[in-house]
Amino acid sequence: MLKVVKFGGSSMADAAQFAKVRDIVHSDPARRVVVVSAAGKRDAKDHKLTDLLYLCHAHLQYGVSCDGVFQMIAERYLGIRDACGLKTDIEGELEALRAQMERGISQDELVSRGEYFSALLMADYLGFDFLDAKLWVKFRFDGAIDKDASYEALQKLAQGRSVVIPGFYGVTPDGHIRTLTRGGSDITGALAAAALDADVYENWTDVSGILMADPRIVADPLPIERITYNELRELSFVGAQVLHEGTVFPVREKNIPLNIRNTNEPEHPGTLIMESFDDSDEADRRLITGVAGKKNYSIVTVAKNGLSSSVSAFRQIAEIFENHGVNVEYAPSGVDSLSFVVSSEKAAPCLYAILGEVQKSTRPDSLKVTENISIVAVVGRRMVFQPGVSGKLFAALGKNDINIRMISQGPDELNIIVGVDTKDFESTIRVLYNSFVK
Numbered sequence: 175m176l177k178v179v180k181f182g183g184s185s186m187a188d189a190a191q192f193a194k195v196r197d198i199v200h201s202d203p204a205r206r207v208v209v210v211s212a213a214g215k216r217d218a219k220d221h222k223l224t225d226l227l228y229l230c231h232a233h234l235q236y237g238v239s240c241d242g243v244f245q246m247i248a249e250r251y252l253g254i255r256d257a258c259g260l261k262t263d264i265e266g267e268l269e270a271l272r273a274q275m276e277r278g279i280s281q282d283e284l285v286s287r288g289e290y291f292s293a294l295l296m297a298d299y300l301g302f303d304f305l306d307a308k309l310w311v312k313f314r315f316d317g318a319i320d321k322d323a324s325y326e327a328l329q330k331l332a333q334g335r336s337v338v339i340p341g342f343y344g345v346t347p348d349g350h351i352r353t354l355t356r357g358g359s360d361i362t363g364a365l366a367a368a369a370l371d372a373d374v375y376e377n378w379t380d381v382s383g384i385l386m387a388d389p390r391i392v393a394d395p396l397p398i399e400r401i402t403y404n405e406l407r408e409l410s411f412v413g414a415q416v417l418h419e420g421t422v423f424p425v426r427e428k429n430i431p432l433n434i435r436n437t438n439e440p441e442h443p444g445t446l447i448m449e450s451f452d453d454s455d456e457a458d459r460r461l462i463t464g465v466a467g468k469k470n471y472s473i474v475t476v477a478k479n480g481l482s483s484s485v486s487a488f489r490q491i492a493e494i495f496e497n498h499g500v501n502v503e504y505a506p507s508g509v510d511s512l513s514f515v516v517s518s519e520k521a522a523p524c525l526y527a528i529l530g531e532v533q534k535s536t537r538p539d540s541l542k543v544t545e546n547i548s549i550v551a552v553v554g555r556r557m558v559f560q561p562g563v564s565g566k567l568f569a570a571l572g573k574n575d576i577n578i579r580m581i582s583q584g585p586d587e588l589n590i591i592v593g594v595d596t597k598d599f600e601s602t603i604r605v606l607y608n609s610f611v612k
């Protein structure tokens with residue numbers, strides 16, 4: 175049994191958090207591969223180490239002294255080391271880094287040091303080996319990860335060992351450090367889990383799993399116990415922020431379960447994400463898995479008598495959006511009208527150009543733009559073949575005086591999507607959560 179475990183910035187923020195990580199890792203011998211982030215914020219006013227490192231680089235670039243910021247970084251890691259009673263030579267590492275900064279250091283290399291220091295300390299604390307990500311996370315020249323080469327390298331390096339790996343960075347084919355995008359330690363963990371065919375990838379953070387709705391909108395939403403990769407994709411697409419976007423691909427490809435856990439509440443099972451579940455034995459028969467939504471959509475509606483009998487009208491209009499680099503997210507249609515739902519932000523710079531071209535190519539009877547639309551999705555694998563779910567949803571919204579501007583549901587019945595006026599966004603999410611969950 176092998177569990178690859180990744181701890182985020184809040185789990186690495188100070189010595190007290192280090193102690194929790196150690197208890198979690200040592201409580202299960204299967205947790206032999208540990209991936210860590212840089213130290214995160216200890217409280218709302220604190221700074222993430224990675225942000226301080228970016229700041230250092232900006233100072234260097236403009237020829238301004240970064241001594242003050244560097245000192246903050248040094249103090250944080252020296253403080254953790256001393257409070258954990260470790261002997262790790264952080265002074266020597268800091269000195270070497272300082273010398274390299276004098277000589278010239280790339281932004282990627284400098285900001286990767288947050289994870290590097292974290293991993294050195296955690297390896298020492300756990301009594302595991304430090305395994306540098308630059309030895310196995312291999313980028314291609316085009317910036318993509320060379321998965322085969324990376325997996326092969328890690329399989330050799332991690333064989334029979336207990337290791338701590340710094341997240342967030344890897345190496346280019348010509349030997350330079352390159353970082354993933356922000357929050358990328360999630361991806362390092364997923365790559366390690368996939369490379370080593372782990373039984374589970376545990377992603378330890380500061381929440382007890384994915385919540386069924388945004389806690390800023392719904393008071394105390396319940397955590398999701400189990401969610402499929404498809405449902406997660408639906409919820410993330412409409413705005414639920416859970417994991418770094420690229421995280422799920424490596425583990426999903428290998429059918430490895432992903433478990434989101436809370437370092438501050440280690441007994442909580444968190445959220446389990448898998449390709450599919452056998453739900454038959456589950457006590458929890460809730461129809462929906464989650465509710466999420468996004469604001470700021472516009473609907474362009476093109477109406478013309480006889481439009482439905484044109485074989486090319488849809489393609490012609492869609493192509494105009496395509497040529498302007500605006501993707502059409504939903505396209506509900508009437509008999510003689512076609513609607514195109516697009517992100518207002520993406521469409522704004524070219525909206526009039528698009529409308530002009532639609533006017534010219536289609537000569538519609540009317541061309542209308544509806545602004546301030548929000549999209550809300552109710553997602554749930556158990557809605558399939560359950561008559562009455564949409565009825566319940568529409569009735570609940572109707573009873574609460576929420577006018578539905580658009581409806582979309584695919585035949586896989588994984589979600590029901592409604593477009594509402596943005597003024598009704600929060601209340602729509604609350605009404606749907608209350609009627610399906612409470």
Ligand code: ASP
Pocket residue numbers: 182183211212222224225288341342355356357358359360
């Ligand atoms: N430390 C990096 C960041 O702040 C990567 C991570 O934490 O996942 O973006």
